[in-house]
Amino acid sequence: MRGIFDSHCHYDSAGFDADRYEILDELMGSGSSVTGLMHAATDEASIRFGIETAARYEGFYTSIGFHPECCDTLPKDPKRVLTEALGTSDKIAAIGEVGLDYHFEGYDRDLQIKLLRMQIELAAEYDLPLIFHCRDATADFLALMQEYKPKGVVHCFSGSAETARELLSLGLYLGFGGVLTFKNAKKVKNSFMAVPEDRFMFETDCPYLAPEPYRGQRCDSRMIANIAEYAGELRNTDPQRLLDISAENIKRLFKLK
Ligand SMILES: [Zn+2]
Numbered sequence: 001m002r003g004i005f006d007s008h009c010h011y012d013s014a015g016f017d018a019d020r021y022e023i024l025d026e027l028m029g030s031g032s033s034v035t036g037l038m039h040a041a042t043d044e045a046s047i048r049f050g051i052e053t054a055a056r057y058e059g060f061y062t063s064i065g066f067h068p069e070c071c072d073t074l075p076k077d078p079k080r081v082l083t084e085a086l087g088t089s090d091k092i093a094a095i096g097e098v099g100l101d102y103h104f105e106g107y108d109r110d111l112q113i114k115l116l117r118m119q120i121e122l123a124a125e126y127d128l129p130l131i132f133h134c135r136d137a138t139a140d141f142l143a144l145m146q147e148y149k150p151k152g153v154v155h156c157f158s159g160s161a162e163t164a165r166e167l168l169s170l171g172l173y174l175g176f177g178g179v180l181t182f183k184n185a186k187k188v189k190n191s192f193m194a195v196p197e198d199r200f201m202f203e204t205d206c207p208y209l210a211p212e213p214y215r216g217q218r219c220d221s222r223m224i225a226n227i228a229e230y231a232g233e234l235r236n237t238d239p240q241r242l243l244d245i246s247a248e249n250i251k252r253l254f255k256l257k
Pocket residue numbers: 008010040097205
């Protein structure tokens with residue numbers, strides 16, 4: 001397969017410490033099945049990594065933002081860090097990954113919501129789409145989406161088909177990755193089937209969530225071929241066609257050439 005665009009990856013993760021630039025050279029080199037990568041930033045160091053790496057590889061784009069699980073390590077003025085970063089690169093294509101995550105005990109709901117509001121408002125100000133993360137926080141997340149109606153993608157969508165329809169009706173895109181290929185992921189498969197072709201995008205969330213038959217191993221963006229293969233079976237269509245549509249959707253949302 002060719003023309004793979006990974007709409008959500010974390011090559012700054014410690015999982016790539018041993019061979020980060022070897023893998024990126026390979027993925028971004030000529031003859032690779034991968035042509036585009038979107039870095040999902042999580043904290044200040046991750047924002048820097050995204051901007052630096054985007055300058056190094058043509059097909060590498062970045063988001064900038066603070067992940068809800070990084071609330072403990074926020075800089076004093078997160079908004080200022082983002083606005084200053086915006087002036088330093090023309091390859092910043094989104095604000096992300098931002099959202100709500102109530103999965104682990106001890107999370108600060110009010111702080112997460114305040115941080116998310118700031119980032120949604122900033123994205124609107126700069127006319128940038130958002131990359132959203134939502135885990136165990138559907139009600140609060142939906143309420144904010146209804147309030148702001150932002151442009152963006154809900155990455156690694158794992159909610160019900162009903163929630164998918166609600167998000168789609170608000171104009172959002174939905175991201176699907178390795179989980180789609182897991183045997184017990186019936187809900188995700190049903191949701192994927194509910195998404196019209198012009199509103200889904202493939203992603204890995206690598207190094208996490210490798211698809212079958214690599215489940216449990218370190219993931220990289222080439223494995224989107226396996227996700228597309230599986231998605232093609234589900235939707236009874238050609239996987240390369242789905243890959244191409246996904247790449248088109250990514251380019252449209254993030255306004256890439
Ligand atoms: Zn992520």
